Amino acid sequence: MTRALTLNPADDVAIVLETLEPGAVVESLGLRAVEAIPTGHKIARHAIAAGSVVRKYGQVIGEAVNDIAAGAHVHTHNLAMSAARAGASIGVDIQAPKTLSGATFQGYVRADGSVGTRNYIGVLTSVNCSATVARRIADAFPDASLPDGVDGVVAFTHQGGCGGSSLSVDTAVLQRTMAGYARHPNFAAVLVVGLGCEANQIPDWLAKGGLQPDADLRTLTIQEAGGTSRAIEAGIAVVREMIADAAASRRQTVSAGHLTVGLQCGGSDGWSGVTANPALGAAVDLLVAHGGKAMLSETPEIWGAEHLLLRRATSPQVADRLLARLDWWRAYADRHGMELNNNPSPGNLAGGLTTILEKSLGAVAKSGATPLNDVIGYAQPVTAPGLSFMDSPGYDPCSATGQIASGANLLAFTTGRGSVFGAKPAPSIKLASNARVASWMDEDIDIDASPVLDGVSLTAMGEIIFARMLAVASGEQSKSEALGIGDNEFVPWQVGGYL
Structure with a gap:
């Protein structure tokens, strides 16, 4: 006997909790598997005729391409994208979030009132030509040499900044991203390094971002410094001063309302939309109830599930902005000869996800049940309370870079693979969505969300996740931080580059 999980009474499929061999009895469904089915994959609850829509989560995830027998494996060989789209009545599912208080964390309060969860020195680059100089400056300050309270000196390099029009979309996006990092509260101070003759002139994009140099935001150009070695020497001297000032910063008790969390998922599997994503959604509801902000992103990965967000949109204007971004992505895919349904990766497919519809329905669960208050462009500052949607590709490093530029001082990242x-x-x-990956x-x-499959409620798991958010925001290292990961994941969106 083995188990399978039916998520909604209207579903045509269930998810198997253990790998099935042909003939295995699925007691909860009252049928036998007619073929081998890997754990996390879908089994047909009843016979499905060719051309019929197939439902999971009570929502359409595709269309049967041939007749499917009860107990059969439902995946790419017999399930394809469906043209059927759910309608949406704007705002009909809005639930006013609870108002809670008392949750706090220990953060760095900056001069402008923003609050950081970390205390880094950033070395930004206006152009790829200054990448080596920025790296050499940062490398002069290994973590072990830094005083207590200073988390690191990090260089953020990229491939752009010149060789194109200063008025291009890519340049505008890069400038907005750089400005977002320059003002980010997780930096005690920032040094911006340029070459001097690039299209992406430092004074221009600082001004566009409402920034101007001061003691905590310094600039340096290699040509004015007299070349590579002199620029490195000058940059090291500046950063040394910044470190001394940053070391004097102290964490203070602040409310959870000062948290802005970027929501990410990568390497999703068939369990992601059942355990980790909805559990994170429960944590988001707690965060918003305490006055915090959250950002959902990766526009191609809400394709087919946008109606769930539209039903929570707080105004027709918010809904229109979301629909406009989806229209842009549809045109983008057509222009480049791509299909939005090509988004599920090989790992997603191996983990049991079949279509972008199925993946999107699970991905949207990260946002909980809170109202959608705003839709913003990539790397634009998040200003609305509660939940906002930030437009971005479905490429995790690129999307997360935009969220950080928009103001996320913490990321929560679900994964099944x-x-x-x-x-x-x-x-x-x-x-983690499943116990195997967690182990x-x-x-x-950091957190195993699989106990949801054994009876732990999503509410209880959400409380565990929210508590970890507060602990990490207060200085407890996440697993990726303990491993030293994060120096090479700065990926500003090149608009022609990713889907």
Whole structure:
């Protein structure tokens, strides 16, 4: 006897909790498996005729491409994308979030009133030409040499900044991203390094971002410094001063309302939408109830589930902005000869996800049940309370970079296949959807959400996740931080580059 989980009475499929051999009895469904079915994959609860829509979560995840027998494996060989789309009535599912108080963390209160969860020195680059100089400056200060309270000196390099129009979309996105990092509260201070002749002139993008140099935001150009070695020497001197000032910073008790959490998922599997994602959603509801902010992103990965967000949109204007971004992505995919349904990766497919519809329905669960208050562009500052949606590709490092630029001072990242992602300066908490990954990759996983399958409620798991958010925000290292991950994950969006 083995078990299978039916998520909604209207579902045509269930998820098997253990790998099935042909003929294995699935007691909860009252049928036998007609073929081998891997754990986390779908089994047909009844016969499904070719051309029929197939439901999971009570929602359409695809269309049967041939007749499917009861007890059969339902996956890429017999399930394809469906043109059927759910309608959405704007705002009909809005639930006013509870108002809670008392949750606090120990954060760094900056001069402008923003609050950081970490105390880094950042070395930003305006152009790829200054990447080596920035790296050499940061490398002069290994973590072991830093005083207590200073988390690190990190260089953020990229491939852009010149060789294109200063008015191009890519340049505008890069400038917005750099400005977001320059003002980020997880930095005690920032040094910006440029070459001097690039299209992405430092004074221009600082001004566009409402920034100007001061004691905590310094600039340096290699040409004015007299070349590579002199620029490195000058940069080291500046950062040394910044470290001395940063070491004097002290954590203070602040409310959880000062947390802004970026929601990410990567290496998803068939359990992600059942355990880790909805459990994170429960934690988001707690965060918002305490006055905090959360950002859902990865626009191609809400494709087919956007109606769930539209039903929680707080105004027609918010709904229109979300629909406009989806229209842009549809046109983008058509223009480049791609399909939005090509998004599920080989790992997603191996883990039991079949179509983008199925993946998106699980991904949206990360946002909980809180109202959708705003839709913003990539790396634009998040200003609305509660939940916002930030437009981004479905590529995790690129999406997380945008969320940090928008103001996320903490990331929560769910995974079913295993992820080793980290993103300085924002700590990343990793949540596993299944016990195998949580155990096998225990050095990378912060929380195992699989007890949901054994009866632990999503509410209880959400409380565990929220408590870990507060602990990590207060200085407890996440697993990726303990491994030193996060120096190379800065990936500003090149608009023609990713889907």
